[in-house]
Amino acid sequence: MQELEEILRAHAARYPAMEAADYVKLIYQNEFGGCPAAARDGEKERAVPPAGGPLCEPIGGGLCRVHLAALPQGAGPALDRLALATAREAAGSRERFLQKLELLRGLCAAGQLPLDSAALEAFLAQGGAAGPCPPHSGAYQAAYAPGYRVLRQSYADMLPAFLEAERVAARGGVLALDGRCASGKSTLAELIGRVYGCPVFHLDDYFLPPELRTPERFAQPGGNVHYERFEQEILRPFTGGGEVVFRAFDCHAMAMRPPVTVPTAPFAVAEGCYALHPSLRGYYAGAVFLTHTPEKQRQRLMARSPKMLERFEKEWIPLEERYFSACGVEQFCGVTVDTTDLF
Incomplete structure (x- = not known):
């Protein structure tokens, strides 16, 4: 869990507009490697890389987000293929996912992340962690125009x-x-x-x-x-x-x-x-x-x-x-x- 805690802190510092949905999405991707039913994970093709941030961004568990803007035109098919392979190969479990959510809860309750505990609980109560990988929040999309694929680090390398x-x-x-x-x-x-x-x-x-x-x-x-x-x-x-x-x-x-x-x-x-x-x-x-x-x-x-x-x-x-x-x-x-x- 130490690795995930460090990743949550790093993303909070890099993306101050993150909301509950974005933290839960990050944890979902850390555990399950993205969404197997949709390689694109719902993200925009018009994305730009995060200002001052890495183009290949580790999210733990040997996984990373590869930002589309870092790649030459025409790279989409390869990225989609690798994202689907990553999701298929992920050995995630619901039990570990819930344990990681508890870590997030604890960090928020202790004031160690800039996310209000009440906002997190409201999102979870509405089923935000019950189904497939949630989309990024509107605030996150407006601030960062996210566009990436979740890949195994060995594929990204x-x-x-x-x-x-x-x-x-x-x-x-x-x-x-x-x-x-x-x-x-x-x-x-x-x-x-x-x-x-x-x-x-x-x-x-x-x-x-x-x-x-x-x-x-x-x-x-x-x-x-x-x-x-x-x-x-x-x-x-x-x-x-x-x-x-x-x-x-x-x-x-x-x-x-x-x-x-x-x-x-x-x-x-x-x-x-x-x-x-x-x-x-x-x-x-x-x-x-x-x-x-x-x-x-x-x-x-x-x-x-x-x-x-x-x-x-x-x-x-x-x-x-x-x-x-x-x-x-x-x-x-x-x-x-x-x-x-x-x-």
């Missing part, structure tokens, strides 16, 4: 990538996610796959088999994955409208795993370093590059596998950096997301 995913999904095709190791490519791919219900193909399933691990092969920028087989098994059939049948290479067993069949679909994600090898680029309808600082990369790799850190630093990271530089990977991408401060 990767919003530029989701806008690119929405663009590709709308027309159909494959979105490539490339970038530095430990920058969040697999995490982002999992999020996109969950929101869009689309297949995700991993370059990590295409390590080189032993017979291709030659000095000549490793001398090629990007040559340390089996990009030829990725093209043949994944990209060519998928973009041709057919089903995909592929076999992942298990680098521990040094053998192919059993075949996996993926039905035809309009949209997919190809994820992993070397996804944007020059021989593969023609198959993609969009591309995102993920990066972070060397210090953050080392920190994440240490947390992931201390025993492998030395090999990453002496072997795999130099190979990746040579590939990025020689092949102009980041420059090719339409979107770059720096995840240094995200996790």
